[in-house]
Amino acid sequence: MTWLITGGAGYIGAHVARAMTEAGERVAVLDDLSSGVSGRLPESVPLVRGSVLDRELLDRTLTGLGVTGVVHLAAKKQVGESVEKPLLYYRENVHGLTVLLEAVVAAGVRSFVFSSSAAVYGMPDVDLVTERTPCLPINPYGETKLAGEWLVRATGAAHGIATACLRYFNVAGAARPELADTGVFNIIPMMFDRVTRGERPLIFGDDYATPDGTCVRDYIHIEDLATAHLAAARRLAERPGAGDLTLNVGTGFGVSVREMADLIGEITGRPELTPETAPRRPGDPARVVASNELIAKELGWSARHGLRDMVASAWEGWCLHHPEARRA
Numbered sequence: 352m353t354w355l356i357t358g359g360a361g362y363i364g365a366h367v368a369r370a371m372t373e374a375g376e377r378v379a380v381l382d383d384l385s386s387g388v389s390g391r392l393p394e395s396v397p398l399v400r401g402s403v404l405d406r407e408l409l410d411r412t413l414t415g416l417g418v419t420g421v422v423h424l425a426a427k428k429q430v431g432e433s434v435e436k437p438l439l440y441y442r443e444n445v446h447g448l449t450v451l452l453e454a455v456v457a458a459g460v461r462s463f464v465f466s467s468s469a470a471v472y473g474m475p476d477v478d479l480v481t482e483r484t485p486c487l488p489i490n491p492y493g494e495t496k497l498a499g500e501w502l503v504r505a506t507g508a509a510h511g512i513a514t515a516c517l518r519y520f521n522v523a524g525a526a527r528p529e530l531a532d533t534g535v536f537n538i539i540p541m542m543f544d545r546v547t548r549g550e551r552p553l554i555f556g557d558d559y560a561t562p563d564g565t566c567v568r569d570y571i572h573i574e575d576l577a578t579a580h581l582a583a584a585r586r587l588a589e590r591p592g593a594g595d596l597t598l599n600v601g602t603g604f605g606v607s608v609r610e611m612a613d614l615i616g617e618i619t620g621r622p623e624l625t626p627e628t629a630p631r632r633p634g635d636p637a638r639v640v641a642s643n644e645l646i647a648k649e650l651g652w653s654a655r656h657g658l659r660d661m662v663a664s665a666w667e668g669w670c671l672h673h674p675e676a677r678r679a
């Protein structure tokens with residue numbers, strides 16, 4: 352097999368590329384470097400610079416490299432931006448996927464792994480979110496991921512391509528500091544940012560119907576997420592051309608925002624910066640925790656890394672890019 356990883360220079364893609372390479376898979380990356388960084392990739396991994404919207408480049412790349420499977424991570428991923436720029440999100444995430452799938456069909460690629468998200472579920476009102484929980488996304492980002500799943504499954508069924516849609520929950524951590532996420536779009540970097548400026552981390556709402564009143568989420572270590580891709584890719588490769596899998600990738604374990612703030616205070620060495628409560632943000636569900644039974648059953652995969660490791664490795668990555676964060 353030769354796998355093409357789109358978006359492979361991104362935060363998650365670089366970890367996936369590394370995990371697959373280390374496991375002996377042949378891997379190449381296609382990335383337009385709009386948010387990716389080429390230096391994240393091992394030297395042995397060829398990088399094709401360009402967009403999934405460029406059909407001619409895709410045709411050349413898929414045939415030229417003899418690609419037999421695709422792991423598609425390239426996308427825009429900021430919920431707030433998707434509300435302001437829905438057309439950009441539909442173009443990149445849905446039209447880009449359509450162009451890629453057309454090229455995949457034309458090149459006879461037989462396996463396709465798609466980066467989906469827990470955002471497809473919207474505001475689930477259940478203790479554990481299973482793959483059968485209704486998908487009711489509440490922002491354009493989540494809509495593009497759900498539409499992407501439909502496209503992937505329908506194309507797989509019509510053209511004999513084995514597909515897997517992986518619905519990631521809250522991804523955090525880094526295998527190495529230089530691979531860390533550099534964006535400040537979710538709770539962990541947002542809290543690091545506040546702590547770095549000597550400010551108290553913010554908790555958005557403490558009157559939710561949860562044990563401590565703050566929102567509960569399921570955090571998955573990036574290295575575990577990467578091995579889930581490897582497991583999915585290998586499963587598809589065993590049965591090229593047949594079947595589809597739609598799987599949550601989470602731990603099944605809920606962590607409250609307050610618990611996260613306390614752990615961040617400890618790991619950053621600033622426990623005196625106790626969290627401050629701000630008003631609720633619209634669109635924040637009280638609890639989103641994955642049922643991970645199906646992925647365990649289908650792929651024999653489960654998460655190995657714990658929360659402390661996740662936050663500590665994310666902090667090491669943060670400090671690499673924000674040296675001022677470490678107090679003397």
Ligand SMILES: NC(=O)c1ccc[n+]([C@@H]2O[C@H](COP(=O)([O-])OP(=O)(O)OC[C@H]3O[C@@H](n4cnc5c(N)ncnc54)[C@H](O)[C@@H]3O)[C@@H](O)[C@H]2O)c1
Nearest residue numbers: 358360361362363382383384385386387402403425426468
């Ligand atoms: N980070 C998360 O918590 C999370 C959660 C759920 C799902 N996801 C999904 O995982 C995937 C990767 O996310 P990430 O966190 O690594 O983001 P990222 O921004 O670090 O990576 C995205 C990569 O795709 C590239 N890219 C974007 N548009 C492209 C295009 N048109 N053609 C080619 N390359 C393009 C970027 O340069 C970047 O390298 C995305 O599909 C995202 O929606 C992420």
